[in-house]
Amino acid sequence: MQENTEREPESTPTEKNKPADAMAGKVKETYxxxxxxxxxxxxxxxxxxxxxxxxxxxxxxILLALSPLILVGFLMAFIAAA
Structure with a gap:
């Protein structure tokens, strides 16, 4: 019997942050x-x-107009996570 010795690479913490890094990069470019x-x-x-x-x-x-919406979004995120 042949065993499949190839394993999927384990995800490292840096791989999990790639979407966050991409988002941070886009925000930095826009700013x-x-x-x-x-x-x-x-x-x-x-x-x-x-x-x-x-x-x-x-x-x-624009930032002042968006700030209440952002705060409500954070509040809903914390409620959903709890």
């Missing part, structure tokens, strides 16, 4: 894109600087 978009440079004309300030304010408003 850097947004930060570069809204950063005022010396060579920017006045109207571009004003537009970039508007972009920053718009981003802050």
């Amino acid at each position: 850097e894109w947004w930060n570069n978009l809204a950063t005022i440079n010396e060579e920017d004309p006045l109207w571009v600087g004003a537009a970039k300030i508007g972009v920053r304010l718009f981003g802050i408003l």
